[in-house]
Amino acid sequence: MNRYESPLARVGIVLFTMLAASFFALPLLWLATAPFDARVNLTVHIPAELTLDNFRAVFQNSFAVRALLVNNLIIAGGAMLTVATVATLASYGLSRTRIPGRDILVYVLILFSSVVGGTAAMVPLFLLAYHLGLVDTHIGVILVMSGGLLPSAIFIMRDFVDTIPRSYEEAALVFGASPLHIFRDIAFPLVRPGVAVVAIWAFVNAWGAFLIPVVLLRSPHNMPASVALYSFYSEAGTPVHTLVAAYAFLYTIPVLVLYLIVNWRFGFRFFGGIKR
Amino acid sequence: MAQITLENVTKTFGAVTAVDRVSLTIAEGELVALLGPSGCGKTTTLRLIAGLEIPDSGRIFIGDREVTRLPPRERDVAMVFQDYALYPHMNLMDNIGYPLKVRGVPREELRQRVQEVARRLQIGDLLDRRPSQISGGQQQRASVARAVVHEAQAFLFDEPLSNLDAKLRLEARAFLKHLQHTEGVTAAYVTHDQAEAMALADRIVVMNHGKIMQIGTPLDVYRNPQNTFVAAFIGNPPMNLLPCHLDMAQGVLVVAANQAPLDLGLLRERIRVALKDGDSLTLGVRPENITLGAEPGPAAIPGKIYVTQPLGGETLVNVEVGDQLVSVRIFTEELPPLPEQVWLTLDLARTFLYGPDGERIV
Numbered sequence: 001m002n003r004y005e006s007p008l009a010r011v012g013i014v015l016f017t018m019l020a021a022s023f024f025a026l027p028l029l030w031l032a033t034a035p036f037d038a039r040v041n042l043t044v045h046i047p048a049e050l051t052l053d054n055f056r057a058v059f060q061n062s063f064a065v066r067a068l069l070v071n072n073l074i075i076a077g078g079a080m081l082t083v084a085t086v087a088t089l090a091s092y093g094l095s096r097t098r099i100p101g102r103d104i105l106v107y108v109l110i111l112f113s114s115v116v117g118g119t120a121a122m123v124p125l126f127l128l129a130y131h132l133g134l135v136d137t138h139i140g141v142i143l144v145m146s147g148g149l150l151p152s153a154i155f156i157m158r159d160f161v162d163t164i165p166r167s168y169e170e171a172a173l174v175f176g177a178s179p180l181h182i183f184r185d186i187a188f189p190l191v192r193p194g195v196a197v198v199a200i201w202a203f204v205n206a207w208g209a210f211l212i213p214v215v216l217l218r219s220p221h222n223m224p225a226s227v228a229l230y231s232f233y234s235e236a237g238t239p240v241h242t243l244v245a246a247y248a249f250l251y252t253i254p255v256l257v258l259y260l261i262v263n264w265r266f267g268f269r270f271f272g273g274i275k276r
Numbered sequence: 277m278a279q280i281t282l283e284n285v286t287k288t289f290g291a292v293t294a295v296d297r298v299s300l301t302i303a304e305g306e307l308v309a310l311l312g313p314s315g316c317g318k319t320t321t322l323r324l325i326a327g328l329e330i331p332d333s334g335r336i337f338i339g340d341r342e343v344t345r346l347p348p349r350e351r352d353v354a355m356v357f358q359d360y361a362l363y364p365h366m367n368l369m370d371n372i373g374y375p376l377k378v379r380g381v382p383r384e385e386l387r388q389r390v391q392e393v394a395r396r397l398q399i400g401d402l403l404d405r406r407p408s409q410i411s412g413g414q415q416q417r418a419s420v421a422r423a424v425v426h427e428a429q430a431f432l433f434d435e436p437l438s439n440l441d442a443k444l445r446l447e448a449r450a451f452l453k454h455l456q457h458t459e460g461v462t463a464a465y466v467t468h469d470q471a472e473a474m475a476l477a478d479r480i481v482v483m484n485h486g487k488i489m490q491i492g493t494p495l496d497v498y499r500n501p502q503n504t505f506v507a508a509f510i511g512n513p514p515m516n517l518l519p520c521h522l523d524m525a526q527g528v529l530v531v532a533a534n535q536a537p538l539d540l541g542l543l544r545e546r547i548r549v550a551l552k553d554g555d556s557l558t559l560g561v562r563p564e565n566i567t568l569g570a571e572p573g574p575a576a577i578p579g580k581i582y583v584t585q586p587l588g589g590e591t592l593v594n595v596e597v598g599d600q601l602v603s604v605r606i607f608t609e610e611l612p613p614l615p616e617q618v619w620l621t622l623d624l625a626r627t628f629l630y631g632p633d634g635e636r637i638v
Contacts, residue, residue, distance in 0.1 A: 165359060165361065167357045167358070167359050167361040168361050168363060170326075170328050170348075170355075170357070170361065171355065171357055171361035171422075172374065172378070173327075173328065173347070173348040173349060174326055174327070174328070174348045174349070174351075174353060174354065174355045174432075175349075175354070175355075175374060175375035175378060175422070175426055176349040176375055176378045176379055176426075177349065177374075177378045178349070178378075181378055185363075185374070185377075186363055189363075189365045190363075190364070190365060
């Protein structure tokens, strides 16, 4: 404890922390209660009348259900697979090859592209997808999403790969293993926690993506849940709180479950730091 | 088993020459220790043999085969690493059996061969454990077992004992030497510990700054160090090296530290090179080849007792000669009383003289 801190200052800090915490906690609390409430407004309150009618109504909307259960899984799953595979291979390569100026190259390229990516590149990305015939396809969305996520993913993965002692691979080399053997038997099992972290991170990002799908997709039956959420708005453009709440609740479940699984299996260790 | 030959091998990393024109032959069944301080190029030499580094120039042979540019897996060598390099996600069976698995040996045969080797190395009952569940000494044996299972042409050891505590290290040292003898393996053994090198090796290669300073049997290197580097590096406590210069007029060597003249006596005839007046030389004498006395003599230099260290069977006496400390080893349990001012008498038959370039001239 800092002995120069006066009791008054400490009370102030605690109050401020509580205020900040409740600012972030309230929407989550709303998300936890509102879906089960027959009468929803934008305040958090204990439901007067518990009901599952909201969910029933949501499942009547086949467009929204398809968006959540099919399109979102394809897009997020596809982005997860692509990002995890490419980031693992790329970070392994970047960590293990001797290229002059490699570190500067990696830092500049990766940080630069993760700053510039996304919204600013939307128009060129759209044109690129258009000329490749990838507009209104899930592949297009997956590729663009993966492209945006990869720099940071490689950055995270490289930290994991760098913690593997070189002597593991050198031993395997001396004992006759091919590079493929080494990757499969030694490097990959050891970076698995990193792969899991990156995979989940990619999944969560792609799961919640709105801008890229809405720009690249055309037909309603291809749209992901983030777009389908708007089908629970009235014709006047105001949200139907009960249905939005129920849909949003369903929308968050897979992410929560994945997070819990990874946390349970590996512990969430962002940016490597596996201490042996 | 095969012999290993290095011909004029050089390896540089940027501006640093890690291995500088090294030529060396390790005979079949011989264990050669590469000894030197850190950064002397001994590990790089080993990695060049293993194929983990490719030399800039020179050639490397294993048996009759030139392997200079072959990848490690085509060289048929086994290696034991300093950190053992056991895979944390595999049990010992899979770790030791990995060289066989990679070669596509059937599972059942692999199990048998691993069990056989593990039993011989006394880790047979640990095969279902992971490396983190066994002791350092057992890990070391497991990493040796993996090398034995590989049945290679040559063994390469990269400081395999440096991560063990002192007691275990002695045990493991004896075990490794026994293993090397019974298996009759050709081995290169990197270490910075001279006692380890002396105890294990058939021959020692002393290296410094990427160059070979001396090659010889342990006793040869100890008895006849060819230059001041080897003289100072081998032996514990190290050899006393006294800078001095030649005074032709008086026919004596003047010790730089206290200007004491020293009659060269017999040494004079054994000098192999032409010297001139004022040449700065280095006198090398091991602590056990000096006697302490109260009276001056022709081969004696004066000094002042600095400290005495009784070590049980022997006593180590540090004597101040000018501003330099000279160690003297006396093999008695109890030291007779000595005056504060003493005379150090050098055993000239076992005294070395090194020229201005540090090379031996006597």
